[in-house]
Amino acid sequence: MNLILLSLGLLCLSGFAALVTSASPRWTSRLGSWGVILSCVIGLVPAVKVLGDGPAQFFKIPWGIPLGSFDIALDALSAFFLLPVFVLSALAALYGQTYMAAWAGKKPLGPVWLFFNLLVASMVVVTLSRNGILFLMAWEIMTLASFFLVTFEDERAGSRRAGWIYLVAAHIGTAFLLALFVMLSHGNPSLDFDRFNLPAMPEYVKGILLILAVIGFGTKAGFIPLHVWLPEAHPAAPSHVSSLMSGVMIKMGIYGLVRMVSYLGVLPVWWGWLLIGIGLSSGILGVLFALAQHDLKRLLAYHSVENIGIIALGLGVGYLGLAYQLPLVAVLGFAGGLLHVINHALFKGLLFFGAGAVAHVTGTREIDSLGGCLKRMPWTGVTFLIGAAAIAGLPPLNGFVSEFLIYFGAFRGASSDGSQALAMLAVIGGLALIGGLASACFAKAFGIIFLGEPRTDHARAAHEVPYGMRIPMALLAAGCVGVGLGAPLAVKILIQVLPVATGLSLPVIRGVFPEAVHPLNFIVLLSAVLIALAFFIFLLRHAMLTGRHVQKAGTWDCGYAKPGARMQYTASSFADPLTGFFGFFLRTRRHLDAPSGFFPKEAAFETKTPDIFMENLHRPAVEKIYAGLSKLRWFQHGRLQLYILYIVITLLALLVWKMR
Amino acid sequence: MIAAWLNFLIVLFAAPFLLGIVNRTKAFFAGRRGPPLLQLYYDLAKLLRKSAVISRTTGFIFWLGPVAGLAAVFCAAMMVPFGNARALVAFNGDLILFAYLLGLMRFFTVIAALDTGSAFEGMGASREVQFAVLAEPALFLGLAALTLQTGHFSLSDIYASLTWETWGKAGPTLALIAAALLIVFLAENCRVPVDDPKTHLELTMIHEVMVLDHSGPDFAAILYSAALKFWILGMLIVRLAVPVTLGHPLPDGILFLSSMVVLAVLIGIIESVMARLRLTKVPQLLIVAIAFSILALILEMR
Numbered sequence: 026m027n028l029i030l031l032s033l034g035l036l037c038l039s040g041f042a043a044l045v046t047s048a049s050p051r052w053t054s055r056l057g058s059w060g061v062i063l064s065c066v067i068g069l070v071p072a073v074k075v076l077g078d079g080p081a082q083f084f085k086i087p088w089g090i091p092l093g094s095f096d097i098a099l100d101a102l103s104a105f106f107l108l109p110v111f112v113l114s115a116l117a118a119l120y121g122q123t124y125m126a127a128w129a130g131k132k133p134l135g136p137v138w139l140f141f142n143l144l145v146a147s148m149v150v151v152t153l154s155r156n157g158i159l160f161l162m163a164w165e166i167m168t169l170a171s172f173f174l175v176t177f178e179d180e181r182a183g184s185r186r187a188g189w190i191y192l193v194a195a196h197i198g199t200a201f202l203l204a205l206f207v208m209l210s211h212g213n214p215s216l217d218f219d220r221f222n223l224p225a226m227p228e229y230v231k232g233i234l235l236i237l238a239v240i241g242f243g244t245k246a247g248f249i250p251l252h253v254w255l256p257e258a259h260p261a262a263p264s265h266v267s268s269l270m271s272g273v274m275i276k277m278g279i280y281g282l283v284r285m286v287s288y289l290g291v292l293p294v295w296w297g298w299l300l301i302g303i304g305l306s307s308g309i310l311g312v313l314f315a316l317a318q319h320d321l322k323r324l325l326a327y328h329s330v331e332n333i334g335i336i337a338l339g340l341g342v343g344y345l346g347l348a349y350q351l352p353l354v355a356v357l358g359f360a361g362g363l364l365h366v367i368n369h370a371l372f373k374g375l376l377f378f379g380a381g382a383v384a385h386v387t388g389t390r391e392i393d394s395l396g397g398c399l400k401r402m403p404w405t406g407v408t409f410l411i412g413a414a415a416i417a418g419l420p421p422l423n424g425f426v427s428e429f430l431i432y433f434g435a436f437r438g439a440s441s442d443g444s445q446a447l448a449m450l451a452v453i454g455g456l457a458l459i460g461g462l463a464s465a466c467f468a469k470a471f472g473i474i475f476l477g478e479p480r481t482d483h484a485r486a487a488h489e490v491p492y493g494m495r496i497p498m499a500l501l502a503a504g505c506v507g508v509g510l511g512a513p514l515a516v517k518i519l520i521q522v523l524p525v526a527t528g529l530s531l532p533v534i535r536g537v538f539p540e541a542v543h544p545l546n547f548i549v550l551l552s553a554v555l556i557a558l559a560f561f562i563f564l565l566r567h568a569m570l571t572g573r574h575v576q577k578a579g580t581w582d583c584g585y586a587k588p589g590a591r592m593q594y595t596a597s598s599f600a601d602p603l604t605g606f607f608g609f610f611l612r613t614r615r616h617l618d619a620p621s622g623f624f625p626k627e628a629a630f631e632t633k634t635p636d637i638f639m640e641n642l643h644r645p646a647v648e649k650i651y652a653g654l655s656k657l658r659w660f661q662h663g664r665l666q667l668y669i670l671y672i673v674i675t676l677l678a679l680l681v682w683k684m685r
Numbered sequence: 686m687i688a689a690w691l692n693f694l695i696v697l698f699a700a701p702f703l704l705g706i707v708n709r710t711k712a713f714f715a716g717r718r719g720p721p722l723l724q725l726y727y728d729l730a731k732l733l734r735k736s737a738v739i740s741r742t743t744g745f746i747f748w749l750g751p752v753a754g755l756a757a758v759f760c761a762a763m764m765v766p767f768g769n770a771r772a773l774v775a776f777n778g779d780l781i782l783f784a785y786l787l788g789l790m791r792f793f794t795v796i797a798a799l800d801t802g803s804a805f806e807g808m809g810a811s812r813e814v815q816f817a818v819l820a821e822p823a824l825f826l827g828l829a830a831l832t833l834q835t836g837h838f839s840l841s842d843i844y845a846s847l848t849w850e851t852w853g854k855a856g857p858t859l860a861l862i863a864a865a866l867l868i869v870f871l872a873e874n875c876r877v878p879v880d881d882p883k884t885h886l887e888l889t890m891i892h893e894v895m896v897l898d899h900s901g902p903d904f905a906a907i908l909y910s911a912a913l914k915f916w917i918l919g920m921l922i923v924r925l926a927v928p929v930t931l932g933h934p935l936p937d938g939i940l941f942l943s944s945m946v947v948l949a950v951l952i953g954i955i956e957s958v959m960a961r962l963r964l965t966k967v968p969q970l971l972i973v974a975i976a977f978s979i980l981a982l983i984l985e986m987r
Contacts, residue, residue, distance in 0.1 A: 031702070074926065075690045079851060104851065128691040136948075172789075180963055210831060229736065277946035300836070322972060339724055396802070397742075397802075399744050399746065400744055410746075410796075411727065413787075414792065417788075417792065418785065418788075419785060419788060419789045419792055420782060420785050420789060421753040423786055425782075429778065429781055429785075431780070432778070432781045433777070433778040433838070436778065436781075436829065436832055436840070439829060439832070439833060440832055440836055440838075441831050446833075446986060448985070450826070450982055452827050453825050453826065454822045454825060454826050454975075454979075456825075456831075457784075457821045457823065457824070457826070458818065458822045459812075460785070460821060461788070461818035461820075461821040461822070462818050464791070464792050464817070465814035465815070465817070465818055467792075467816075468795045468796055468799070468814055469914065471796060472795065472796050472799030472800070472810070474795060476743075476744070476746060476799045476800040476802070477799060477800065477801070477802030478742055478802045483961060543776070544777050544778040544779070546776075547774060547776040547779070547782075548782055550774070551760050551763070551764075551774060551782065553758050554760055554763075555757060555760045555786075556756075556761075558755075558759055559752055559753050559756035560698065562752045562755055562756055562906070563748075563749075563752050563773040564905070566748065566752060566902050566903070569902045570736065570737060570902065573735075573737075573901075574736050574940055575735035575736055575737050575738075575739060576736070576737070576739070577738075577739055577740075577741050578738050578739070578740060578741065579740060579742075579898060580741075580742050580801045580802055580803045580898055581738070581740065581803075581898050582738040582801070582803040582804070582806075582897070582898075583805060583897060584805075588802070588803065588804075590802070592804050593802045593803070593804060593807060594799070594804055594807020594808060594810070594811065596808075596900050598807070598811065599799075599807060599810065599811045599814075600810060601811070602811055602815040603814070603818060604966055605814050606815065618825075619698055647982070678727065
């Protein structure tokens with residue numbers, strides 16, 4: 026615990042040190058980023074120790090704040106979520122050091138590093154805190170720190186807009202969490218988690234608590250339709266921040282959900298169904314919207330929604346397994362869902378780094394303006410390819426391992442008697458659809474950006490990024506391969522985590538765990554065979570072609586004499602059959618100026634896919650609320666003395682109410 | 686184990702033969718003599734001896750596509766049972782890995798096509814992923830129906846447990862699964878009515894157009910992978926349709942191989958008597974496959 030506290034202290038200290046040295050961009054970046062890296066390494070030690078069978082650690086000091094106390098604990102579940110927080114934060118800090126250098130001298134970098142370090146520290150406290158007040162405070166710092174990072178380029182109207190949407194969405198979520206904690210504190214002198222005495226409560230109260238939790242935490246996690254802030258905020262933030270937000274910050278929502286629900290005792294059956302429903306809608310709609318995007322970072326943001334959906338599917342399978350007393354199904358579902366948390370941090374962090382690298386050197390995030398980047402930036406290209414294959418769930422990488430566990434749990438659950446079978450089949454069909462769509466989407470993203478000929482001068486200007494950005498990408502890519510090939514070892518760390526998350530006893534879990542993860546041995550074996558075979562075939566091909574005259578020519582293209590870069594298929598045209606097929610959900614707007622006349626001069630075609638939930642649900646609702654509240658405008662005059670009067674009246678009213 | 690290796694080797698050697706039968710059947714229906722049964726072997730031998738022409742636009746993805754595709758389909762073939770005989774590798778959940786290895790092969794074929802920067806190949810790649818998106822759920826739900834029917838989670842166990850009694854008990858279910866798998870088979874192997882392997886009009890092709898620029902040994906790898914894929918997906922249908930176990934590996938194997946030949950003839954007949962569907966109609970066909978799988982599941986859960 027001392028190491029964790031040291032790590033927290035170091036995070037805050039280095040953040041403020043970066044702020045103070047803001048005058049020198051080099052020092053502020055160094056202090057900020059190395060502070061994060063060092064404290065992450067320090068923090069990893071106890072986290073790994075607890076996961077490897079170590080005892081949980083506690084630390085508590087009382088506080089003067091009503092209901093509050095500084096009560097933190099490091100158990101297996103916290104340690105499990107801390108793992109990606111520390112790893113990705115350290116790599117993002119390293120990446121950011123080089124990435125932010127472009128702004129040196131143009132913008133003060135001190136605040137960026139302060140908020141970055143505070144964001145990391147707040148995530149650490151969120152996973153550790155065992156008191157409602159402390160939890161909410163850390164949650165709020167997390168929101169505010171990331172808000173200031175999202176609005177880093179506040180001279181752009183788009184960034185300001187994204188920041189506002191994020192701030193409003195995050196606070197609506199927090200409002201539900203506040204209600205959740207108020208309900209939990211009912212009749213308790215403090216909000217310490219270990220004082221919750223909940224299993225005795227009536228069923229309907231439990232239902233209300235679950236709904237509050239799913240809305241409050243789901244807003245942070247990005248469950249559809251609460252996801253609207255993600256596609257706005259992720260593209261606006263600097264890439265290392267988007268990577269951190271998408272890779273780990275949204276997982277805090279998942280952590281909160283699993284943690285809070287673990288205090289509620291026996292759960293109603295509909296809870297598993299609800300999570301599977303959320304998972305299916307977030308997963309399928311998330312990847313569909315991703316497919317229709319032209320902006321690389323926006324595309325990745327929608328993929329976060331998709332992957333959160335996959336995590337929800339895993340948890341849903343797990344909770345249904347618990348409800349129907351199928352421990353094997355429960356273990357498989359939770360193991361898949363939780364492992365996907367780490368996997369998503371690895372590959373989504375990697376992909377955002379890659380997107381940042383491409384945007385950094387070409388100056389554009391428009392997929393259709395790029396092309397041929399693999400030759401100009403091989404490191405970025407190869408690591409991006411690994412990330413793309415991993416997020417599409419392809420073997421032998423890590424994404425497949427977690428999806429396999431969820432699939433396998435669903436297959437097991439479907440063939441057990443009981444009404445859960447229907448939900449399990451929906452999971453199987455849904456995951457298959459999501460997998461196909463994700464594979465299509467990343468074939469598009471990788472293929473159009475990195476392959477073919479450069480479409481514009483932006484793409485022709487591409488060159489490889491410095492080592493400071495390459496190394497984090499290479500390490501994350503190695504992580505994707507490592508978890509994929511070391512799957513049986515990777516799932517072992519879950520043994521201590523599962524009892525906390527599921528409420529099952531350790532012996533029960535130890536009983537079914539070997540059966541659950543046994544197939545992974547074969548998968549790893551076949552993955553090794555796959556890689557060896559590919560290498561062997563490559564050698565064979567090499568041996569065959571050496572000595573023969575291998576001709577280099579233009580792309581044949583059925584004999585087309587002068588193919589040009591602009592004639593290539595674009596991202597929009599590649600995705601068009603699919604976006605057309607699912608047009609009902611996407612409502613893509615097309616604008617076509619068709620060529621006309623005998624000598625047509627110019628033509629234009631444009632598609633835009635706005636978020637249907639933003640357009641049809643949130644915007645009208647916000648407008649209504651705004652119209653309603655603007656009737657209260659007369660209340661606000663902008664005169665300070667009147668505002669002070671309001672405060673005095675409020676305080677008096679509270680005093681009278683208290684004296685009553 | 687020796688038998689499993691032997692069966693695997695038979696698959697590796699015999700796979701191109703089936704395509705010869707398909708083409709002969711089609712020639713018969715068209716009133717032609719048709720190419721020799723071993724034509725694909727000759728083609729492969731010729732391509733392997735040739736050099737290659739490689740586009741200047743392309744990079745290492747272009748040759749990695751066929752290489753990774755062949756490796757993936759090899760691994761997938763290791764998990765498919767030879768009739769009622771167990772596969773080389775069998776474990777609970779191998780059907781998931783099987784489907785995803787085919788997905789890996791597709792992913793690499795698609796990006797290798799995009800590497801050439803050609804509009805035609807991009808078009809083919811785009812169509813390939815569109816149809817795969819719909820074929821994948823059909824395949825998974827069909828396999829889920831099989832696991833529900835048999836209570837096993839490995840392809841080898843599922844197919845070994847199928848007998849005529851299963852047909853007696855759950856005939857309609859198995860028929861629906863077989864129909865769904867047949868449609869998936871036609872789509873995944875680029876056969877009429879989804880795609881036409883013989884067409885020379887680039888605008889309408891799917892799979893063939895993706896590999897326009899590959900030549901020499903690379904193209905040989907692509908043709909051979911396609912033949913293997915044809916075989917292993919075919920095995921899933923054949924054993925389901927003819928779940929006969931004679932009790933000895935040799936007659937069982939011969940029966941199984943002759944059923945595969947019958948399947949190839951059947952595919953040849955389908956290709957001869959049907960026209961290729963319009964591209965916009967293909968998704969409807971694949972949705973029919975999904976509907977068949979779901980219907981099979983409903984019958985089982987009743």
